[in-house]
């Protein structure tokens with residue numbers, strides 16, 4: 001479910017904005033919420049008013065060899081700063097209550113118990129009771145989920161999926177993960193692990209996947225697998241791979257998925273060919289999910305979605321081809337939030353159901 005996203009531009013003060021929202025709270029009429037996005041290297045904190053206005057955003061990078069406790073310390077410092085800024089901004093309104101903290105984590109979490117299961121990037125996270133730690137320290141309610149689910153909710157509440165009750169959000173970055181929104185709420189499944197579309201088999205007996213299976217979608221359509229095929233192609237034919245090699249700093253062996261997405265968007269023929277086949281496999285898996293769930297919309301985020309029509313035209317064709325012909329075709333659209341998907345999703349977790 002969890003995915004790395006493209007790295008944001010660095011800087012401590014990044015601005016994100018939500019579309020202005022009607023106040024959706026049933027109980028609270030004023031106050032603030034905090035969103036916390038914990039990625040592999042970056043942590044982002046944002047404070048927003050209940051009407052959806054983002055008051056302040058902060059982002060920090062984890063120091064090399066940092067561990068979970070360092071991430072938590074960073075997060076609490078940024079929350080303190082964000083609360084100070086929010087209180088100053090809210091003073092004239094006379095209500096600066098912290099209503100809830102939403103936390104999106106870049107790795108598997110036990111959403112029910114509010115614990116991190118593990119991190120593939122930073123040591124010290126195994127079993128970490130992140131929700132209770134935040135609730136005790138800040139004396140408020142917190143919600144913890146993985147970043148793909150958070151991003152799905154963010155797109156559903158504030159992004160491309162506004163007004164759509166049933167939708168599927170798929171992030172195609174280094175890996176492939178998904179979040180499922182049914183009847184306006186995140187669907188977690190019996191064991192909290194719903195959304196593992198990256199490990200749907202789309203080619204029985206196909207290339208090995210990091211999970212140990214063969215022919216998973218992630219082994220055929222993730223940024224990592226596209227990068228691998230691009231390296232092979234550029235090494236085999238340096239002339240055709242010239243644009244990719246240049247983007248990778250002159251080294252064919254250094255080509256990664258994001259170079260392919262960028263070169264394809266800029267019109268490079270090899271990069272465009274390298275996206276066509278993954279689009280077919282992605283369409284196959286998404287049509288399977290659509291046959292099962294009948295979503296009104298499929299939202300595609302992550303680096304691959306930057307390829308625009310190069311991805312979406314063949315992708316929609318593939319979904320249509322594999323969809324039960326009598327089913328209405330769901331809209332297949334790019335996500336609205338790119339770099340900010342994580343923090344918008346974390347705010348969505350905080351806002352949801354207030």
Ligand SMILES: [Zn+2]
Pocket residue numbers: 198199209210211212213216218219
């Ligand atoms: Zn797999």
